Amino acid sequence: MTDHDDTTAVRPLTLAWVSRHLEAGERVVTAEALRGGITAEMRRLTIRTLDGDTRDLVLRTFVGVEQAEEWLDREAGALTLLPGTGVPAPELVAADPTAAQCEYPSLLMTHLAGRTVLDDDGLAARVSLLARQLVAIHELEPAERPREYVTLTTADTVVIPWGADAAGWAAAIDVIRGPVPGYEGRFLHRDFQPGNVLFDGPPSGPAGVRIAGVVDWAGASWGPTDLDVAHCCANLALLHGPEWGPRFAKAYEEAGGVLAADASVRLYWMVRDALAASEEVGLLARTWREGGRGDLTARLVEERLDAYVVALMDTLA
Structure with a gap:
């Protein structure tokens, strides 16, 4: 050098x-x-x-x-x-x-070795690793409890994408108008998603891939595991397609993670974080494009968010 x-x-x-x-x-x-x-x-x-x-x-x-x-x-x-x-x-x-x-x-x-991986290739293997890592974070028992989680999204700040399913979004907004469900608190990362995880090993395929680091702990807090899981679900849905949100939640439980027993409580947190993404779609898309995903235009991310929100609300049907 x-x-x-x-x-x-x-x-x-x-x-x-x-x-x-x-x-x-x-x-x-x-x-x-x-x-x-x-x-x-x-x-x-x-x-x-x-x-x-x-x-x-x-x-x-x-x-x-x-x-x-x-x-x-x-x-x-x-x-x-x-x-x-x-x-x-x-x-x-x-x-x-x-x-x-x-x-x-x-x-x-x-500084940690490793790199963020936002590609579709090898995603299934990485999702399993992400799920196990998040379970490990939630199992931490700090001597001093961090401050309570923060979520700024409200029913009045949601930004409905152009051309979105109006009925589906109205129903989703009604979900977060209700009272915040009770929860058993755990240690949260609060921004756990692929952009804040560093991987070592080949970028595609399961062989040799491992998590080298988890970064950006500025949101570390105490709250429901469902919220951390919902945040990663929403990011995966926008990065890779709406079906990857539920797949991450399933992987988290398969790794030993515990979510709310009540389906309506799970839905509340999943919907709340999905709607939070509506307020920063352009920023997310730009950040991911800078990270190598040139295909992720703001419009494509909006369309994926709409499909994801509608899919979440279909679980009530």
């Missing part, structure tokens, strides 16, 4: 803050923007060590995000909890949730 100063993408105060958390004699030599983040700027920092070798860290920065302090507090707490649990996650190096030392709220963590 060429030793040159390519750290200008890191703001001066933030760079100084990062440098204070390095080992003696280390320095940042390059910074590379990482794609895939929706709410935060992500950079991989290459660190030159005293012996001339290199190592990588990841810098996460929230710019103009109202909930930045809360999210970084949640992420720092989760990354402190996870070492030794068997859940592959980055290790916390430092956090500045209030931007006391950086230009913007920031978090520094170790």
Whole structure:
């Protein structure tokens, strides 16, 4: 690697803050923007060590995000909890949730090997791995319970796609107008989906594929397992087709995960997260296209969301 100063993408105060958390004699030599983040700027920092070798860290920065302090507090707490649990996650190096030392709220963590895989090839094998990983996350018993989950979607904020099944969407919106069901809380990732999971091994086929890491713990919280499962179901349905939502829920139970016994409660959470996706279809589609899925136009994702919501509501028939 060429030793040159390519750290200008890191703001001066933030760079100084990062440098204070390095080992003696280390320095940042390059910074590379990482794609895939929706709410935060992500950079991989290459660190030159005293012996001339290199190592990588990841810098996460929230710019103009109202909930930045809360999210970084949640992420720092989760990354402190996870070492030794068997859940592959980055290790916390430092956090500045209030931007006391950086230009913007920031978090520094170790870099994990692996890559996100959004392709259709090999999906069945990856779904099984995703399900087992989420079960392991839900089995964690933190010494200190994280804050309660947050969901911002309401019946009044849902964005119905153009040409959608009006009756099906009206029925779905009515579902979330009702009271929030009771639940037995568990530790949640809260944004567990293919874009936040790193895989090692060949991108297609089951042989040798494994999960190398789970990232983006800014939503870590306490709540119903159904909500975490519903979120991954919705993402898989939009990425790969509506049928993959229910298939993930089934894989989760086959892996030992426990969902609500009442079918109407399951439906509530599945519908709530599907409707939440309606508010950010364009953003999701753009992020996935940047990740290599050039076929995923906003219109195609809208059509898949419509089909998924209608399919969910058909379970009541």
